[in-house]
Amino acid sequence: MQQPILMDINQTVFLKEDAVVMVDRRYLPHKIVEVTCNNYEDVAWAIEQMVVQGAGDIAIAAGYGLYLAAIDIEKNKSDHISDVRASLWSVKKRLINTRPTGYHLKALLDKTFDSVNWEDDIASQILNSIEKAISKQQNRSRLTGKVAERLLENGDTLLTHCFPGPALLYMLMFAKKNNKTINVIATETRPYLQGARLTAWSVSEMGISVALITDNMAAYCMSQEMITKVFTAADRVAMDGTVANKVGTFQLALAAKYHQIPFYVLGYGGPDSTCLSGNSIKIESRDPEEVLTFKGSKITGDEVEGIYPAFDLTPASLINGIITDRGMLNPGEIGRYWNIPKIG
Amino acid sequence: MQQPILMDINQTVFLKEDAVVMVDRRYLPHKIVEVTCNNYEDVAWAIEQMVVQGAGDIAIAAGYGLYLAAIDIEKNKSDHISDVRASLWSVKKRLINTRPTGYHLKALLDKTFDSVNWEDDIASQILNSIEKAISKQQNRSRLTGKVAERLLENGDTLLTHCFPGPALLYMLMFAKKNNKTINVIATETRPYLQGARLTAWSVSEMGISVALITDNMAAYCMSQEMITKVFTAADRVAMDGTVANKVGTFQLALAAKYHQIPFYVLGYGGPDSTCLSGNSIKIESRDPEEVLTFKGSKITGDEVEGIYPAFDLTPASLINGIITDRGMLNPGEIGRYWNIPKIG
Incomplete structure (x- = not known):
């Protein structure tokens, strides 16, 4: 039996060289169009435009958006943890506001944000949280x-x-x-x-x-x-x-x-x-x-x-x-x- | 107040030089496309393709189809009334079968057919019956x-x-x-x-x-x-x-x-x-x-x-x-x- 690509989020929303790539669901099944999101705003736009859909998959896409933002923020490193935290908080808010009805988006972003140790490598902590969420979601879907x-x-x-x-x-x-x-x-x-x-x-x-x-x-x-x-x-x-x-x-x-x-x-x-x-x-x-x-x-x-x-x-x-x-x-x-x- | 064209069937289904013209509803409201039906088979096709829709309007369109058939049959005049009647009966059947669910189509065609005096001018009797039906329908819609x-x-x-x-x-x-x-x-x-x-x-x-x-x-x-x-x-x-x-x-x-x-x-x-x-x-x-x-x-x-x-x-x-x-x-x-x- 062929496994449909929509059974596995890694096939439609994934990282590629510090960008998030999404298979644009608006063109499925007739065309495979990949949308490359280079920053969190691109990701927010893609979620709003329904390039990705489904409560769980939207959450993961947004999580990757938060990750891209963390990389950018760390590049322009500020010594003030409070500034970094505030920047990332507003990114989180932006991403959550893209689709207000679903549960998973806000839940995953809040959880990820709250678990960050701000004195450590923030981006890799976020990535780690998103990867865990993917595997948890896949397991949940299967069960x-x-x-x-x-x-x-x-x-x-x-x-x-x-x-x-x-x-x-x-x-x-x-x-x-x-x-x-x-x-x-x-x-x-x-x-x-x-x-x-x-x-x-x-x-x-x-x-x-x-x-x-x-x-x-x-x-x-x-x-x-x-x-x-x-x-x-x-x-x-x-x-x-x-x-x-x-x-x-x-x-x-x-x-x-x-x-x-x-x-x-x-x-x-x-x-x-x-x-x-x-x-x-x-x-x-x-x-x-x-x-x-x-x-x-x-x-x-x-x-x-x-x-x-x-x-x-x-x-x-x-x-x-x-x-x-x-x-x-x-x-x-x-x-x-x-x-x-x-x-x- | 502007009167929408769909309020009056004479604006969307009408006779023009021994043909039935229909404003193709599949292209409304953006394009006014007129479909000319030169014989009953054209009319049947147009009904099937939903060039015209709505139970009452379909009945009138089909009635005009029966009228076109009567003209054609009278042109190739047979002396045998029974042949004329049989031809027109099969036309009626063809037209009724285009849309089986609606009531008006079969009702109007049956009534028109049954009222024909076969020794008189058939086409003009049919046209007369359809014109009466139009005016009756308009009155009914208004009431x-x-x-x-x-x-x-x-x-x-x-x-x-x-x-x-x-x-x-x-x-x-x-x-x-x-x-x-x-x-x-x-x-x-x-x-x-x-x-x-x-x-x-x-x-x-x-x-x-x-x-x-x-x-x-x-x-x-x-x-x-x-x-x-x-x-x-x-x-x-x-x-x-x-x-x-x-x-x-x-x-x-x-x-x-x-x-x-x-x-x-x-x-x-x-x-x-x-x-x-x-x-x-x-x-x-x-x-x-x-x-x-x-x-x-x-x-x-x-x-x-x-x-x-x-x-x-x-x-x-x-x-x-x-x-x-x-x-x-x-x-x-x-x-x-x-x-x-x-x-x-």
Whole structure:
């Protein structure tokens, strides 16, 4: 089985001679375009432009951005630790502000920043922290995929939305190894078409049967018994079990509930302990032009405005289970995550 | 107030020297491309390719197709009435098969065909029937819009899907005359983007504030209290109150129900009396390529399949009212339509 490149972040976001290189996801699957980011501002721009996407991968990309900034700051070495710290703090803030809804970006940058010993080599400490995070994330993706796979039955047809990250691909890989025949239906996920370009393509690369639908067809497919389970990811899970994820997730969950189809969320490393309820999650608004155009050409009249919330909130009551690297939890008891022993 | 061209079928589908000319809706609003159909087969092709759309307008276009066929048949005059009748019957069948889900197409063609006196001038009888249907439809659109307008309150923001036809524009026109400020949010309606290209554009042409969203954003907008009422059209209303309409209508109705937002259907001339339940409505499957591409360019991997149901079924339980030219009816009592006296 071919391993899709999106299963391994090292293949799409990596260091090359003190620069961060990203495979531009906006051009996948048809073109491999590499974007070279020479400084943290380039990285921030790339994150904002969605050269990279997915909560975990964005966090790693931003971490590398912090690393590039640390190299630059150390080059122009100031003797004042407080100056170095302040400079890097503002870089961190800039990077965190690129995408406010996701959990991992802020969590990784805060953690990395707070662990720095300012009297030691700062850049190498940051790099070390990011490399550890990559390996931790990969392990989490694999474990989450493994836990999720237990839910799959031979003959299932799974609906997905956006690109739910490597855990989805691990889940399908394990299912294949266990000789379960699984079919996938992917929503295209307008306006960026991550479902069409990233998910459907990656799944097809694994030799698994996958069909594409537009975002408005999900409920119809459910009514025709074409879908047996739904799996999406989570950009952030609140302590009340609310899930913030790519806009459209909420209405899929409503349709699944109506049709009594189980709705599962790939929750990777669990909830954000500082986020008590979904109401406190800031939903990112992106540039309305992205809704008014497709591949640069206008799709509506000049006087029409656009609205572009990039995420939405799915309440716990619509979710059958949040699947983490430690096991599956009911959304209402997601706080139990930390009581479950780590696997592997 | 400027009257949008889509408010009047005579501006987009009309006869010109024994040909049917259609303003190609696939290029609106940016280009006015006229397609000339010289025979019924050209008309059938144009309907299939969605040069024209909307259940009522498709019916008129097909009626003109039947008229062109009658001219041709009369030119090659056979003395045998039964031959003429058989030829025209197969033309009718061809035209009806272009779009199986909508009600009006088959209804108009059957009615026109059945009313022909085969010993008289056939073509002119058909033309007469189509012209009567146009004037009847225009009257129905205006009356339906008038009934619908009574539901609107100053400050409402209405969500629409696809292009619900002239009744929506009449409704907004009457609201404007009555000094009600109404805002509209239109779903783009993939894959053909009728919401973006036709609805949002037409509404903006009327000087009414309109915003575009992608099809996956509706539930989020509802959760943020950005929408007060939903209005869609119906390609067919069954006697049990089930509504067949552009795919995506069903999941909007589910989201509206969850948020307790009234969901109204512009039902124009009422239900199809021959269609007892939604289950008997054939849902048209269109070419999957239309889902796999966006404006002609491929959006996914080569091994990915596409699924393209063009319509879906919204059960009566999710609908607050079906608005017809005779008044608003509960979907559960849609059969009462014929008991209500005609207005105007």
